[in-house]
Amino acid sequence: MVGYLVFLTISTALFALFALGLNLQWGFTGLINFGHVAFMTVGAYTTVLLSSQGVPLVIAVIIGAAIASLLGLAIGMSTLRLREDYLAIITIGVSELLRLIALNEEWLTKGAFGVQRYPLPLAGFEPNLIGKIIMIGLLTFIAIFTVWQLWRGMRNRWREGKSIKGKSIQPRKRIGLIIWSVIALALILTVYVNGVIAISNYYNYKVGLMLIVLLVLTAIYWGLELLVHSPWGRVLKSIREDEEIPRALGKNVFWYKLQALMLGGAIAGIAGAFYAWQLTSVYPANFEPLVTFNAWTIVVLGGAGNNAGTLLGAVIFWAYDVLTREYLPYLGILNPTQLGPLRIMVIGLILMLLMVWRPQGILGKKEELTLGR
Amino acid sequence: MSQDKSPRFLLSANELSKSFGGIKAVNNAKISVNRGSITGLIGPNGAGKTTLFNLLSNFIRPDRGEVIFDGKPIHHLQSYQIAQQGCIRTFQVARVLSKLSVLENMLLATQKQTGENFFRVWFQQKSVRQEERENKERAMAILESVGLIEKAHDYAGALSGGQRKLLEMARTLMTNPKLILLDEPAAGVNPTLIERICKHILTWNQQGISFLIIEHNMDVIMSLCHHVWVLAEGTNLADGTPQEIQNNPQVLEAYLGD
Numbered sequence: 001m002v003g004y005l006v007f008l009t010i011s012t013a014l015f016a017l018f019a020l021g022l023n024l025q026w027g028f029t030g031l032i033n034f035g036h037v038a039f040m041t042v043g044a045y046t047t048v049l050l051s052s053q054g055v056p057l058v059i060a061v062i063i064g065a066a067i068a069s070l071l072g073l074a075i076g077m078s079t080l081r082l083r084e085d086y087l088a089i090i091t092i093g094v095s096e097l098l099r100l101i102a103l104n105e106e107w108l109t110k111g112a113f114g115v116q117r118y119p120l121p122l123a124g125f126e127p128n129l130i131g132k133i134i135m136i137g138l139l140t141f142i143a144i145f146t147v148w149q150l151w152r153g154m155r156n157r158w159r160e161g162k163s164i165k166g167k168s169i170q171p172r173k174r175i176g177l178i179i180w181s182v183i184a185l186a187l188i189l190t191v192y193v194n195g196v197i198a199i200s201n202y203y204n205y206k207v208g209l210m211l212i213v214l215l216v217l218t219a220i221y222w223g224l225e226l227l228v229h230s231p232w233g234r235v236l237k238s239i240r241e242d243e244e245i246p247r248a249l250g251k252n253v254f255w256y257k258l259q260a261l262m263l264g265g266a267i268a269g270i271a272g273a274f275y276a277w278q279l280t281s282v283y284p285a286n287f288e289p290l291v292t293f294n295a296w297t298i299v300v301l302g303g304a305g306n307n308a309g310t311l312l313g314a315v316i317f318w319a320y321d322v323l324t325r326e327y328l329p330y331l332g333i334l335n336p337t338q339l340g341p342l343r344i345m346v347i348g349l350i351l352m353l354l355m356v357w358r359p360q361g362i363l364g365k366k367e368e369l370t371l372g373r
Numbered sequence: 374m375s376q377d378k379s380p381r382f383l384l385s386a387n388e389l390s391k392s393f394g395g396i397k398a399v400n401n402a403k404i405s406v407n408r409g410s411i412t413g414l415i416g417p418n419g420a421g422k423t424t425l426f427n428l429l430s431n432f433i434r435p436d437r438g439e440v441i442f443d444g445k446p447i448h449h450l451q452s453y454q455i456a457q458q459g460c461i462r463t464f465q466v467a468r469v470l471s472k473l474s475v476l477e478n479m480l481l482a483t484q485k486q487t488g489e490n491f492f493r494v495w496f497q498q499k500s501v502r503q504e505e506r507e508n509k510e511r512a513m514a515i516l517e518s519v520g521l522i523e524k525a526h527d528y529a530g531a532l533s534g535g536q537r538k539l540l541e542m543a544r545t546l547m548t549n550p551k552l553i554l555l556d557e558p559a560a561g562v563n564p565t566l567i568e569r570i571c572k573h574i575l576t577w578n579q580q581g582i583s584f585l586i587i588e589h590n591m592d593v594i595m596s597l598c599h600h601v602w603v604l605a606e607g608t609n610l611a612d613g614t615p616q617e618i619q620n621n622p623q624v625l626e627a628y629l630g631d
Contacts, residue, residue, distance in 0.1 A: 223495060230501060231488035234473070234481050241470045248430070248464070249482045249548060250456030251489075259491065 002202050005194040006210050007278075008318060013213045014274040016314035018291075019298040020224060020307060021267035026296075027304035028228055029260040030240035032088040035075075035095030036268055037291040039068040043269025044276040044287070045102060045109060048118040057121050061273045068269025069262035076258040095289060103284040114283035121277060122208035127199075135199045135211055142214050143192040145222075147185070153308055154181050187315065206278075213274050220267060224307050236260055237305070297347060301354065303364025312362060320347070380444055383408045383552055383583050384460065389428050389438035398424040399435075400607040404585075406552060411574065411584040413598035413615070415591075417628055421607040422587045423465055426554055429585075430455055430462040443551060457484065459551035465560070465587075467537035471530025475521060475540060478529050479512035480505070482547035512547060519543045519573060535566040542573065552583045559590045571597055595619070603627070 018040060025031045046064035051057050071094075079090045102109045109115065127135060157177055198207045227233050235256050238246045243253045276282045294317065302313025324343045328334070334342060360366050385405035391398050399421045406412045416422050427433040429440055431452040440448040447455050456462075470478050486508070487493050488501035516522045519539045524532060529540060538558060545553050558574070559567045567590070574584060574597060588594050594601060594615060601618045603610040605627040611618060618624055 226498070227491055227494055230491075230494040231480070231483075231486040231505065232491045232494050234477060235489060237473060238470050238481050241472055242468060244432070244464070245468050245470060246481065247432075247453050248456060248462050249544070250453050250461075250484055251481075252451075252453050263491070 002194055002198050003204075003206065005191070006198050006206050008322060009191050009195070010206065010210050010213055010274070010278050012314050012318045013210070013217045014271050014278065015294065015298060015317065016311050017213070017217050017220060017274065018268050018271035019295040019302075019310045019314055020220060021264035021271065022295045023264075023299050023304065023307060023310045024224060024228075024236075024267070025260050025264040027299055027306065027310070028233065028240060029236045029257060030084065031257060031261060032084050033091045033261070033264070034088045034292060034296075035091030035093070035289075036264075036295050037287050037289065038091070038095035038098045039071060039265040039268035040272035040275060040291065041095070041098045041102060041287040042068045042071050043272025044282055045115070045272075046269070047273040048115050048276050048282060049108070051119045052115070057119060061270060064273055065266040065269040068272070069266040072261040072263075072265030073258060076261045081254070092289060092292075095287075095292060099284050099287050102287065109284070112284060114281050116281040118276070120205060120209070120280065121212055123205055125208060127203060132199055132203070135208075136196055138211060138215060139192060139195045139199065142218050143188055145218055146188050149308065150181065150184055150188070184312075209274070209277055216270065216274075220270070221307060221311070228305075228307065232256075240305075297351065300351060300361055303361025306361070306363045306365075309361055309363030316362075320350075381407060382441070383410075384429070384440070384442050384585065386429060386440040386448075387438060389425065389440070390436045391424060391428055391433060392436060397607050399428060402438075402604065402607065402609055404429075404602050404609075406583055406585050407600065409578070409581060409583055410599045411578050411586065411597050413594045413601040414585060414587045414604065415589070415594060415601060415618075416604035416610070419606075420604040422604055423556060424607075425604065426462060426556055426587065430460065430554060432462070456548070459549070460554070461545045461548050461550040461552070462554040463541050463545060463556055463558070465556040467534065467541045469529040469532065469537050469540050469544075471528060473529060474526050475516065475529050475532070476509065476512055476525045478540060479516065479544055479547050480508055482544045483508045483512075484548050508547075515543050515546050520569070535562045538562055538570065539566075539573075542570070546577065546582075550582060552585065553577075555584060555586045555588075557587055557589065559588055559593050567593065 018036070021039065022033060022036045025033045025036075043061075043064040046067050047057075047060045050060040050063060055063070075087075075091060075094055079087050103111055105111070106113075125131075154177060158174070195207075195210065198210070228236070235246055235251050238251075239253055239256060246256075247253050275286070279286060298313035298317050299310055300313075301316055302309030302311070321343075324339075324346070328339055328343070329336065354361070382405045385403075387403050389402045389404075390400055402421070402425055404412075404414065404425065414422050414425070424433065428435045428438070431440075431448065431450060435448060438448065439446055442455070442458055442460050445458070447458060447460070450458075470481070473481070486501075487497060487504050494501055513522060513525060516525055519542070521532075521536060521539055521543065524536065529537070532540060542553075542555070542558065555574075558570050562570065571593060574586075578584060584597075586594070586597065598615055600612065601615050602612045603618060603621075603624050610627055611621050611624055613621070
């Protein structure tokens with residue numbers, strides 16, 4: 001159980017990271033990127049291939065992220081002057097192209113056989129007591145940071161509720177806030193306690209990986225939060241809404257779009273490295289377009305243009321995945337070959353219902369959809 | 374604003390042409406704006422006034438012609454670079470970022486912000502925050518002068534049409550412009566607000582900002598402008614003081630038809 005929760009935490013965190021990149025591109029800048037997995041492919045393969053050649057892991061990841069952002073530059077230079085729908089088509093093409101290259105260029109990627117036995121972070125590391133205490137300390141720091149962020153977000157929502165007067169839905173909204181906070185707190189506590197138990201009693205490679213991915217996620221989340229609330233983020237949001245306005249006000253819209261594409265790509269590249277480390281062997285089949293759409297599901301579910309929403313979306317996505325995978329078979333109504341497609345169909349249904357009742361996503365702002373030009 | 378060394382014209386354009394397919398929207402047009410003046414641009418519907426604006430600000434690339442702003446040619450620059458030089462345009466239908474607050478709309482317009490570079494957002498947090506505070510104060514002062522201060526924290530999408538026009542003008546002011554190109558500032562605005570808008574334009578003009586205004590409301594043109602250009606079917610029909618234009622038989626004919 002402890003090991004399983006560790007696995008889940010890693011999956012959630014790395015998909016949250018992956019989706020945060022997409023959220024920067026689509027949620028904040030309005031760039032429709034249907035090939036986000038391309039950045040992950042580049043990040044994953046670069047990291048494992050370089051580290052297999054003896055390049056230190058940290059440097060391999062940085063190079064992977066850099067190449068992923070260069071891919072963003074290349075896509076952007078060639079397509080961003082086109083309208084957004086064309087960008088969507090080009091990106092999905094690029095992601096498939098990269099997967100096929102990985103499949104066919106066997107001298108580089110070993111093709112369908114996949115890359116195995118590459119170096120993993122903290123692989124042979126056996127922490128002594130002090131090491132374990134440091135690790136628990138780091139985990140505690142992350143937990144406190146998360147709770148602090150939660151507190152800040154909830155406090156803002158609470159105040160928002162106060163300033164909008166004369167609306168009957170308000171009391172329900174507050175109860176909703178409290179329920180959400182309790183669920184989120186319970187979740188943080190579960191992951192934290194499980195993490196502490198795993199570090200102190202069941203330490204293995206995956207536990208170390210969990211700690212690293214959580215640290216990286218925290219750092220990147222914080223960096224993105226700073227960015228989207230800065231003048232830089234304001235320009236991105238203005239591009240999302242009507243790019244003629246920032247252009248008329250002297251902003252280099254094209255360059256900002258490129259930056260968003262590159263930065264989002266670099267983040268996805270880092271997520272790719274963690275993806276590879278979690279799988280411990282990478283195959284081209286790991287990078288099918290479905291992965292992109294998982295990220296889209298996460299971003300849409302949580303609310304586009306909201307980083308906390310993306311984290312929440314990732315949690316819900318993986319919770320759904322695990323619950324249906326583990327418990328649906330017990331119902332005994334459907335056989336396993338029917339269950340797989342059903343689970344994906346239900347995701348589609350959830351998204352459709354969400355679009356009907358809460359098109360802004362769980363944490364999105366309703367005003368951002370209802371206000372016309 | 375008299376600067377000895379600088380040329381008389383803040384903006385001058387010659388032989389501007391643009392065709393869309395077989396239609397010559399702007400054909401060999403010329404226009405100039407004196408330093409510190411309010412210049413009008415009038416003409417019947419479809420005369421190519423807005424197209425001319427788009428050519429001046431390079432939102433549409435001209436087929437031919439040159440545009441000189443503040444002594445430097447700008448027709449080869451990107452539209453955002455033209456804006457950075459201090460030549461800011463507005464739109465015929467007021468364009469605001471409805472999903473951002475009124476204050477954020479204003480702040481966006483500030484030029485050369487430290488926080489527009491993402492490395493500096495991370496590594497010079499203090500100066501970014503300091504600058505943001507100063508810009509906020511300036512934005513609030515401008516909003517107060519145009520009477521939008523109570524709306525500062527509302528979504529811009531919640532503003533009325535007239536208020537959007539005001540916000541759009543206030544926003545251009547945030548950029549510290551030399552010249553503002555106003556596309557129909559009085560269109561669809563109630564008479565009281567038109568008066569207010571005119572008063573603001575005069576005040577800002579006294580502070581040294583030049584204006585080029587497209588407008589159909591002749592009262593506005595006559596009361597504000599020092600010089601008026603008339604465009605018809607993409608070419609220059611006449612130019613002169615408002616009085617001269619008013620009494621020009623060609624202009625009357627163009628407006629009233631054959």
